[in-house]
Amino acid sequence: MEQNLRDLLGEPFEQYAGDNIVPGLVCLAIVPYQLRTLHVVRPLSYNSASPSSAAYKLSKINFEQLTQRANGMNRLPHVELSLRSDEDLVVYKVKIRPVIVLSPRLPEKAKGLPSYFAYSVLCVPLYTLVDKDGFPKRGYNLVAAEKIAALQCRQFFPIPSRTYLDSAISFLRLDNIQAANRNILRSKQIKLTKRWLAFIRVWIRFYATGKLAEEQIPERERKTAEFLNTVKELLSEQLEKSQY
Amino acid sequence: MRWTLPRFDKPRLKFDNVALEGIIPTVLDRFAAMPYNELLDYVYFETAPMKDAVKGQPLDFGGIPKSQRFVDPVSLLLPGTFQQLRKKLEKLEFDEMSAPECEELVDPNVLELLVTIDGEGLFTLPENEVHIDADFKEDLKALTED
Numbered sequence: 001m002e003q004n005l006r007d008l009l010g011e012p013f014e015q016y017a018g019d020n021i022v023p024g025l026v027c028l029a030i031v032p033y034q035l036r037t038l039h040v041v042r043p044l045s046y047n048s049a050s051p052s053s054a055a056y057k058l059s060k061i062n063f064e065q066l067t068q069r070a071n072g073m074n075r076l077p078h079v080e081l082s083l084r085s086d087e088d089l090v091v092y093k094v095k096i097r098p099v100i101v102l103s104p105r106l107p108e109k110a111k112g113l114p115s116y117f118a119y120s121v122l123c124v125p126l127y128t129l130v131d132k133d134g135f136p137k138r139g140y141n142l143v144a145a146e147k148i149a150a151l152q153c154r155q156f157f158p159i160p161s162r163t164y165l166d167s168a169i170s171f172l173r174l175d176n177i178q179a180a181n182r183n184i185l186r187s188k189q190i191k192l193t194k195r196w197l198a199f200i201r202v203w204i205r206f207y208a209t210g211k212l213a214e215e216q217i218p219e220r221e222r223k224t225a226e227f228l229n230t231v232k233e234l235l236s237e238q239l240e241k242s243q244y
Numbered sequence: 245m246r247w248t249l250p251r252f253d254k255p256r257l258k259f260d261n262v263a264l265e266g267i268i269p270t271v272l273d274r275f276a277a278m279p280y281n282e283l284l285d286y287v288y289f290e291t292a293p294m295k296d297a298v299k300g301q302p303l304d305f306g307g308i309p310k311s312q313r314f315v316d317p318v319s320l321l322l323p324g325t326f327q328q329l330r331k332k333l334e335k336l337e338f339d340e341m342s343a344p345e346c347e348e349l350v351d352p353n354v355l356e357l358l359v360t361i362d363g364e365g366l367f368t369l370p371e372n373e374v375h376i377d378a379d380f381k382e383d384l385k386a387l388t389e390d
Contacts, residue, residue, distance in 0.1 A: 002319045003318045003321060003323075003326050004318050005316060005318050007318065007326075008318050008329060008330065020347045021347060022347055104349040106348075106349055110359075112356070114359075114362060117362070135312075135314060136312075136314050149314075150317035169314075195338045220336075223336055224336055227329075234325060238317060238320035238321055241320075242315075
């Protein structure tokens with residue numbers, strides 16, 4: 001019998017017919033690429049009466065340069081780019097991807113809460129690790145893919161996604177957790193099971209603190225963390241043996 | 245004269261199958277505008293089965309490098325170890341706390357913390373309520389002193 005992650009940890013997804021955006025729900029969202037450069041479109045004049053206000057200039061900015069300039073001049077990037085006060089546009093490459101909602105949404109109004117926080121949820125994007133034919137996604141290194149599947153990478157968490165998504169195994173990129181407005185998320189009508197949501201919560205704590213099974217966390221959560229730690233160690237051991 | 249990659253308007257393609265999305269545009273980018281003779285030369289002289297072709301013999305496609313199939317690390321576990329892990333998993337309990345169904349965050353303390361973090365100034369975490377590692381405290385101190 002060829003055992004796999006789904007056999008070991010159980011089916012991660014279940015159907016969800018509700019309309020609510022709740023933690024664990026799989027949705028489609030706009031996810032930005034991790035780029036080293038960005039483009040800014042700005043009008044030649046901010047005075048709407050000026051004829052040149054209809055003309056625009058496109059400039060390319062390197063993030064590294066921006067950070068250096070911002071540090072040197074003690075100015076934050078949005079100030080450096082004049083994004084808060086002027087009608088400039090940042091052009092950024094994005095892709096519509098499946099994401100998993102991690103938190104309940106923020107309310108529309110609460111004391112002191114800025115309006116741009118309203119209806120925000122935290123979500124984490126899902127990427128294909130192994131395609132539906134059983135091969136690592138094109139461009140991925142096989143060894144790296146196996147390491148992710150063996151829970152060796154703290155910033156990634158594998159999820160068997162066959163039958164629910166267009167891949168055999170997907171992985172969460174915890175280094176890419178983002179906020180999204182609840183109204184732009186499109187539900188895929190599937191949701192993580194309680195068990196898998198608990199695994200992911202434990203793994204997020206591990207990602208943030210570097211400690212998987214620490215004593216200070218509640219007992220039930222600690223037991224889940226200890227279990228995942230055991231799985232991680234056994235898989236890593238087997239993978240290491242198979243590579244030599 | 246050597247053929248170089250020409251500039252041409254790329255067709256706007258939409259695929260239902262995401263696996264094709266990565267392959268087809270790459271093939272088109274490379275071959276769509278290639279002159280017919282160049283394309284034939286490429287197929288006859290540069291593809292793996294044709295390099296070792298023998299006249300009158302079937303082509304050998306075995307020399308084409310194939311992607312290695314992924315092996316799930318779980319399949320490497322001994323059956324006994326696998327069963328032990330399964331038993332451990334069955335003993336674990338997963339309650340509503342690990343999968344809250346609530347749609348809206350209502351905890352006033354969390355909301356207050358968010359507002360504070362979003363503010364301009366520095367903020368102080370409540371003593372004894374939040375555990376902060378000593379080395380992190382040092383890092384934080386160094387950051388605020390910069």
